[in-house]
Amino acid sequence: MTTPDYRxxxxxxxxxxxxxxxxxxxxELERPVLLFxxxxxxxxxxxxxxxxxxxxxxxxxxxHVDTGLNFPEVLEFRDKRVAELGVQLVVASVxxxxxxxxxxxxxxxxxNRIQTPVLLDAVEEHGFTALFGGARRDEDKxxxxxxxxxxxxxxxQWDPKSQRPELWDLxxxxxxxxxxxxxxxxxNWTELxxxxxIAHEQIAIPPLYLAQExxxxxxxxxxxxxxxxxxxxxxxxxxxxxxxxxxxxxxNLTAAVPSTATTVDEVIAEIAVTRMTERGATRGDDKVxxxxxxxxxxxxxx
Amino acid sequence: xxxxxxxxxxxQPVDVHSAAAEQAREIAVARKDILRIATAGSVxxxxxxxxxxxxxxxxxxxxxxxxxxxxxxxxxxxxNLALLTDGLRAEREQGITIDVxxxxxxxxxxxxxxxxxxxHVQYTRNMVTGASTADLAIVLVDARKGMLEQSRxxxxxxxxxxxxxxxxxxxxxxxxxxxxxxxxxxxDEFTAFAAKLDVPDLTVVPISALNGDNVVRRSERTPWYExxxxxxxxxxxxxxxxxxLVDVRFxxxxxxxxxxxAHHDFRGYAGTVASxxxxxxxxxxxxxxxxxxxxxxxDGPRGPVDEAFAPMAVTxxxxxxxxxxxxxxxxxxxxxxxxxxxxxxxxxxxxxxxxRPRQRLAVKHTTRSVRAVVKDVQYRLDVNTLxxxxxxxxxxxxxxxxxxxxxxxxxxxxxxxRNRVTGRFILVDEATNATVGxxxxxPGS
Numbered sequence: 001m002t003t004p005d006y007r008x009x010x011x012x013x014x015x016x017x018x019x020x021x022x023x024x025x026x027x028e029l030e031r032p033v034l035l036f037x038x039x040x041x042x043x044x045x046x047x048x049x050x051x052x053x054x055x056x057x058x059x060x061x062x063x064h065v066d067t068g069l070n071f072p073e074v075l076e077f078r079d080k081r082v083a084e085l086g087v088q089l090v091v092a093s094v095x096x097x098x099x100x101x102x103x104x105x106x107x108x109x110x111x112n113r114i115q116t117p118v119l120l121d122a123v124e125e126h127g128f129t130a131l132f133g134g135a136r137r138d139e140d141k142x143x144x145x146x147x148x149x150x151x152x153x154x155x156x157q158w159d160p161k162s163q164r165p166e167l168w169d170l171x172x173x174x175x176x177x178x179x180x181x182x183x184x185x186x187x188n189w190t191e192l193x194x195x196x197x198i199a200h201e202q203i204a205i206p207p208l209y210l211a212q213e214x215x216x217x218x219x220x221x222x223x224x225x226x227x228x229x230x231x232x233x234x235x236x237x238x239x240x241x242x243x244x245x246x247x248x249x250x251x252n253l254t255a256a257v258p259s260t261a262t263t264v265d266e267v268i269a270e271i272a273v274t275r276m277t278e279r280g281a282t283r284g285d286d287k288v289x290x291x292x293x294x295x296x297x298x299x300x301x302x
Numbered sequence: 303x304x305x306x307x308x309x310x311x312x313x314q315p316v317d318v319h320s321a322a323a324e325q326a327r328e329i330a331v332a333r334k335d336i337l338r339i340a341t342a343g344s345v346x347x348x349x350x351x352x353x354x355x356x357x358x359x360x361x362x363x364x365x366x367x368x369x370x371x372x373x374x375x376x377x378x379x380x381x382n383l384a385l386l387t388d389g390l391r392a393e394r395e396q397g398i399t400i401d402v403x404x405x406x407x408x409x410x411x412x413x414x415x416x417x418x419x420x421x422h423v424q425y426t427r428n429m430v431t432g433a434s435t436a437d438l439a440i441v442l443v444d445a446r447k448g449m450l451e452q453s454r455x456x457x458x459x460x461x462x463x464x465x466x467x468x469x470x471x472x473x474x475x476x477x478x479x480x481x482x483x484x485x486x487x488x489x490d491e492f493t494a495f496a497a498k499l500d501v502p503d504l505t506v507v508p509i510s511a512l513n514g515d516n517v518v519r520r521s522e523r524t525p526w527y528e529x530x531x532x533x534x535x536x537x538x539x540x541x542x543x544x545x546x547l548v549d550v551r552f553x554x555x556x557x558x559x560x561x562x563x564a565h566h567d568f569r570g571y572a573g574t575v576a577s578x579x580x581x582x583x584x585x586x587x588x589x590x591x592x593x594x595x596x597x598x599x600x601d602g603p604r605g606p607v608d609e610a611f612a613p614m615a616v617t618x619x620x621x622x623x624x625x626x627x628x629x630x631x632x633x634x635x636x637x638x639x640x641x642x643x644x645x646x647x648x649x650x651x652x653x654x655x656x657x658r659p660r661q662r663l664a665v666k667h668t669t670r671s672v673r674a675v676v677k678d679v680q681y682r683l684d685v686n687t688l689x690x691x692x693x694x695x696x697x698x699x700x701x702x703x704x705x706x707x708x709x710x711x712x713x714x715x716x717x718x719x720r721n722r723v724t725g726r727f728i729l730v731d732e733a734t735n736a737t738v739g740x741x742x743x744x745p746g747s
Contacts, residue, residue: 006611007542007580010336010413015603019615020555020574027556027628027669051603052615066738128483137404144403163401164737165652167434169574170666170728173734188415190406192330199331211315242315258315265327266318272326273316274538 011197018045018185019052020169025183026052026059028173029130032183033090033123036062036082038074041134041186041206043081044194047203048185049132050085061088063128065119067111068095069229069250077206090171092122110253116300120156124179130173130181138190142297148187148290154178156300192271199264209267211244211259222255225263246271329410337536337727339416340432340454340465342425342456343442348473351444352511353405353418356533359518360407402432411537425452426700427652429459430740434726436460437541438467440532445478445508455685457492461499462742464704464722466544468496469505471532475524478562482526484690498688501746503539507532545612549716550578550586551639551724552632553668558617562593570601570617571626576632576668578724580618581609587635589714594635595622595631612723629670631714631724639714639724645674645707647718647741648683651697653731658696665741667713667727674707674729704744718742 007014018208025032034049036042049058064078082089085166094111097103102121103114123131137144147163149171164172173181186194189284214225217236223243229252232238244267261267307485316323343349405416417432419425433439439460443453453470460468470492478484489506496504507516515521516534519701530538555573580586584597600610601617605711610616616633626632633639646664651657661676682694682703690704697703729739 006545006547007335008614010334013613016419016574016613018613019603020613023556023572024669053558054574054601054617055565056558056562058557137405141403144405146399160401165431165740166735167431167728167740168723168726169435170726172666172728172730172735172737174664174730176735188404188406190408190413192408193413194319196331259318260315261318268330269318269323269327270329273323290493 007214011193012201013049014189014193015051015197016288017188018048018131018228019187021171021183022049022052024171025130025132025173025181029175029181031126031128031130032060032130032132033126034058034060034062034132035134036064036089037082037134037248038064038070038206039080040194040198040209041136041189043199043203043205044189045132045134045185046081046085047201058085058087061090063090063092063122063126065092065115065122065132066094067115067250068093069111069252071206071227071245071248071251072247073208075208077204077259085291090122090126092118094118097121107170111250112253113299113301116156123156126181128136129175130183132183132185134186135184136186136194137184137188143184146184146187146297149173149182150182150184151175152180152182152300156245158182158300160298192268195264195268195271199268206248207265208245208248210263211242211261213240214256215239216241216243216256223258225256228253244300268270307494310313330408332410334408334411334413335541336413336415337438337539337541338406338436339414339438339440339536339695340429340436340460341416341418341440341442342432342459343440343452347442347444348511349418349442352440352471352473352509352517353416355514355517356416357405358408359514360409360533367441367716372731411535416535425455426459426702428652429456430463430650430652433460433465434740435464436463436465437544438469438536438539439465440469440471443470443472443479443492445474445484445488446485447471448488449495452688453492454495455629457496457501458499458685458688461496461501462650464742465622466541467503467505467539468501469507469532469535471511472508473511475508475515476513480508480523485524485527488718505529505539507534546577546578546721547611548577549637549639549721550580550584550632550634551576551714551716551721552580552618553670553714553724554626554628554630554632555669556628557626568619569623570619571632572617573669574615575610575612577612577721578637579599579609579611580632585635586620586632587638588620588624589631589633589638589641590712591624591630592628593622595620595624595626597621601691629668631668632725633714639716639721641712641714643709643712644746645709645713645715645727645741645743646746647705647707647727647743648702649697649705649729649742650702650744651699651738652740653729653736653738654699655738656696656698657701657703662732663707663738664732665707665709666729666730667712667715668724670711670713672709672711672713673732674709676705677708678706680704680706707741715743717745719744 097118147166216223244259261270403418419428419432441456485508509516516531554571558570598621599619665674681690681692716724726741727741731738
């Protein structure tokens with residue numbers, strides 16, 4: 001991608017910045033872990049981690065906070081990718097925590113909030129001090145204000161008003177016992193950057209991200225594909241439509257978008273002309289309140 | 303802004319085979335570079351409106367975001383674009399802006415990362431943070447008020463951080479009847495001030511962020527203005543030559559030793575090129591040992607590369623088996639940085655407890671972390687008048703001053719004016735672990 005005038009493209013610049021952060025964490029913090037959901041952002045993050053240490057193996061485990069509400073294609077993808085890279089997979093299970101009584105199911109069926117204590121328990125159990133997350137600042141206004149190295153106290157809480165100044169690329173990963181750093185190597189990437197990188201580097205993704213005909217129901221202005229967790233309710237019509245997933249979260253709450261994009265290049269074309277944010281278009285849980293993300297982060301969410 | 307649920311709606315699928323979609327894809331994937339921008343200005347200067355305008359007119363604003371803003375600004379003649387950059391609930395409740403927010407937009411020529419720093423009390427700390435990575439700083443001036451103390455302050459901070467390009471956006475030109483004389487007076491005053499600051503590139507643009515004049519397109523209301531629109535300038539400003547491609551500086555970040563059968567003897571030094579161009583076959587010196595060897599190979603993210611330059615993240619292999627670890631630095635034998643424990647720097651102090659002589663702090667400089675003691679606070683700078691105050695003796699929150707530190711171990715440094723990477727460091731409080739200062743190295747006295 002480079003040219004003789006010693007300039008990098010935006011993808012090369014973002015890639016270098018992310019690799020720098022990932023290496024810095026491994027050099028300075030004792031027990032890092034990478035949060036891997038099998039979604040596109042964490043797939044790109046894992047690929048950057050591979051590049052950061054090649055030809056050595058990725059020197060830290062990956063962790064999946066398993067809500068028990070997964071798309072089967074995504075779980076399959078997760079296991080395949082982890083095996084290919086030879087990294088250790090830690091699963092923090094929300095259903096196990098519900099069974100053990102450490103968290104309670106919420107009445108609306110969303111496990112978005114209750115995954116936070118499960119995450120924090122796993123962090124404590126394994127002694128993780130740095131957690132790589134795939135969050136991007138273009139996703140949400142709370143994220144737009146969070147540092148790339150985000151200090152969290154012993155409860156995993158984010159305090160937006162007392163963030164460490166982050167100057168140049170001199171990241172401060174110092175912590176006391178029990179505290180941790182959330183690290184967001186993709187902070188400066190946009191949704192379109194992620195897709196361009198997937199196309200450029202020919203990175204494998206779960207098939208859910210590409211359009212195919214699925215049985216869907218319309219619910220509160222969004223399309224939900226019928227699956228293990230979503231059944232047509234009384235009065236709802238099941239119809240067949242060509243849809244794809246723009247984000248992949250819990251299978252009971254993630255909406256699909258009408259789409260005819262069956263290749264990564266077509267996805268890029270679609271996003272380039274689309275007029276809705278990815279969370280606004282697909283996440284039932286983020287519409288609840290304007291400050292939903294801000295509140296969840298303060299409780300220790302990513 | 304009240305919490306509100308967007309109107310339910312399911313969009314028609316985009317026709318990904320249409321000419322429009324194909325064109326959008328081509329523009330999206332076209333070769334671009336990144337321009338990092340820092341903006342400074344107070345709430346009243348119209349900074350949020352300008353950023354909202356840039357985001358909206360470059361189509362970085364999505365419909366659901368725009369509709370939320372439209373609902374929130376109901377009743378007015380204008381959709382309040384300032385609300386697009388509206389922040390957290392904690393900020394709305396208290397009517398303040400926390401810290402630095404990052405925004406992203408792109409045109410067919412460039413992608414932009416904009417660090418939006420508020421102009422209230424914590425301005426110095428915030429602006430220094432936002433400007434630290436910036437290629438270009440935008441300072442907003444209200445045309446009715448002219449150049450204020452804070453405009454000087456913002457320009458000074460940008461020059462202190464050596465942001466290579468400065469743009470003064472003279473806003474609210476509609477409120478001074480598009481007066482050429484008003485604009486010229488502000489431009490001349492600012493140009494005279496900037497001459498004292500060592501600002502290499504200054505551009506002054508008359509705009510109305512509210513109406514969009516000269517923001518994206520040249521306005522018909524300023525026929526006397528012959529310069530580019532703000533966005534045109536951002537798209538075309540030449541930044542490639544801002545980097546130091548002369549002095550080879552490669553701080554070793556991490557040593558890669560696979561210890562696997564396939565790569566039994568592999569030992570690579572991973573890091574980000576600070577400056578200069580590294581090439582396979584080059585003779586190099588490793589600090590602090592001073593030993594010399596040659597570069598056997600360089601691996602980039604996609605395999606071997608012949609050369610590496612800033613800010614590439616690469617892995618360097620050396621011809622000889624030397625003892626090299628994190629914090630060491632690879633350079634050319636004929637062009638090495640200063641190896642010193644004495645640090646003379648302009649320091650921006652960022653915490654309530656003042657910086658005082660004899661204080662002990664942790665220093666992080668490139669990939670090297672050492673401890674240091676404050677030997678002397680030589681003077682504090684009045685950021686409004688640029689006067690030096692040698693009697694100050696300490697630096698308070700948001701103060702900038704010249705400080706001498708002595709480090710426990712040598713660092714490999716260049717002056718910040720020559721090398722923005724090897725000339726900078728942060729100060730960390732070892733008790734709280736907070737980042738408490740930013741330092742830029744100046745020539746020793």
